[in-house]
Amino acid sequence: MDFSLTFEQKALVEALTTFVEKELYPHEDIVEELRAVPPDIAQDIKQKAKEAGFIAMNMPAELGGGGLDYQTLAQVERVMGKPSTALSLLVKRPTKILLACKGDQIEEYLMPCIRGEKLDCFALTEPHAGSDARAIRTSARRDGNDWVINGVKQFISHADAADFIILNAVTGEDETPNGRRKRFTVFLVDRDTPGVTITPMKSICTRGYNPNMIYFEDVRVPNSKILGEEGNGFNFANDWLYSGRVMLAAHCTGRAERVFDMACDWAANRKAFGKTIGEFQGTGFKISDMAIDIRLALLMVQEAAWKMDEGTLTRHEASMVNLFASEMVGRVTDNAVQIFGGMGVMEDFPIQRFWRDARVERIWEGTSEIHRDVISRDILKQYRQ
Structure with missing residues (x-):
């Protein structure tokens, strides 16, 4: 290819x-x-x-x-x-699951987002449901032609600036061959709907793009606010997660490239003991490792994006590219701090910001541990007899 x-x-x-x-x-x-x-x-x-x-x-x-x-x-x-x-x-x-909008939702939510007039946020994670997304407790109970929503969402990025929330909630249970399972449904909830409270959380990284708590207390929305059909909420979540994981990897690759350029410039010009620090193996080997890491991440991103266009990307492949790129940017920024030495942790230099920002990449869009679990389980399936 x-x-x-x-x-x-x-x-x-x-x-x-x-x-x-x-x-x-x-x-x-x-x-x-x-x-x-x-x-x-x-x-x-x-x-x-x-x-x-x-x-x-x-x-x-x-x-x-x-x-x-x-x-x-x-x-x-x-x-x-x-x-x-x-x-x-x-x-x-905009979040691509908005393409499921229909009827009045198209002009109320989809088209304003495409025109840049409205901003959405996606609310799935909860205090008791991070990596285990199926453990969410926020519920929506039918009341006539309305739904009454109660619950709490956590770590919802950009909710403080969003015009509406793409909310995944539990709307009942279904009988399955494996027992009773929660039924998940996606709602479009305007942030100014009575009963919605958004509280910013303070994070050490990605300043300005802040996580938030969202509280839903007897929030009443009409049936017309369901995105797609009742009960298909996790289909949307999976679509969002697959593309999100590949694009996060691309994001990490770009971040690493910028940090790498800064580290190389510093290593090539900063002098110690009569020569540039890049001439010392301790620094030169770091530069080599960073270059290899970035190249591998880019190739994985390109292959995963190609597979998404082909419709062949598997769950564990999405986890692979996310895992490698998110850990790669951590290694690259950590090496950059070491190359810059004391200046690497000074607030006057941006290296410390990249280092802090890189840490969360191994958590959102799935933790490294979850990705490794997904990868191993999917691979071992084919060996079981």
């Missing part, structure tokens, strides 16, 4: 890179200091991204989106992984 970029892909990567370096990089320090993107800066970036045609690149062209395939989207995420996460996600790529 040939993973070389087409002329169109190269042009997009170059244009997006120029946009990121000009419009996003200059604001990273203020976002880090304030733990938020100032509203005027956020609005300016959104408007410029919209004018440049960078909004909703992952959505179908016939609906006004970019219509990009997964291989091209992986290159987009690779570029968008380089700036601050909070700034990167102002160039919005």
Whole structure:
């Protein structure tokens, strides 16, 4: 298979890179200091991204989106992984499960997201249900033509800035050959719906792109707020998780590339004992390891994106690329801190931010332990007699 970029892909990567370096990089320090993107800066970036045609690149062209395939989207995420996460996600790529919108939902939720007028957030994780997503307890009880929602969601990124919540809740139980199983349904819940309370959580990483608690207390929504059909919530979740894991890997690869460039520049110019520190094996070997790690991650991302376009990506393959890339960016940023020495942990230098931000990549979109469990279980299935 040939993973070389087409002329169109190269042009997009170059244009997006120029946009990121000009419009996003200059604001990273203020976002880090304030733990938020100032509203005027956020609005300016959104408007410029919209004018440049960078909004909703992952959505179908016939609906006004970019219509990009997964291989091209992986290159987009690779570029968008380089700036601050909070700034990167102002160039919005809406959650693709919104394509299941129907009827009035299309103009109320889907199209405003594609036009960059509304922002969504996806709410699955709960205090008692992180990696074990099927353990969620947030429930929706039918009451006439309405549903009454009660429960708590946790670690919901960008909920404080979102216009509405894509909520996965339990709507009953079904009898299965393996016993009774929860039935999951996805709802579209406006953040200003009575009974919804959003409380920010403080994180040491990805400042400005903050996790939140969402509390639902007797939140009443009409039946028309169900996305898709009642009971198919986990089908949506799985679709979201597969693409999310590959794109996270692309994001990590781009972040690692930026850190690698900074580390190489430092190693090639910083002198000690009469020569550059890159000439010492202790540093040079780190550079070699970082380069190999990044190359392998990129190849895994490209193959996984190609398989997504082909419709052949398996669950454990999605876990493989997520696991490797998320741990890779951790190794790369840790080596970068060591190469920069004391300056690597100074707040005046961005290396410490990349190091902190890299840590969460091994947790969200599935922990390293969960991915290893998925990979081993799926592989061993074929050996069981």
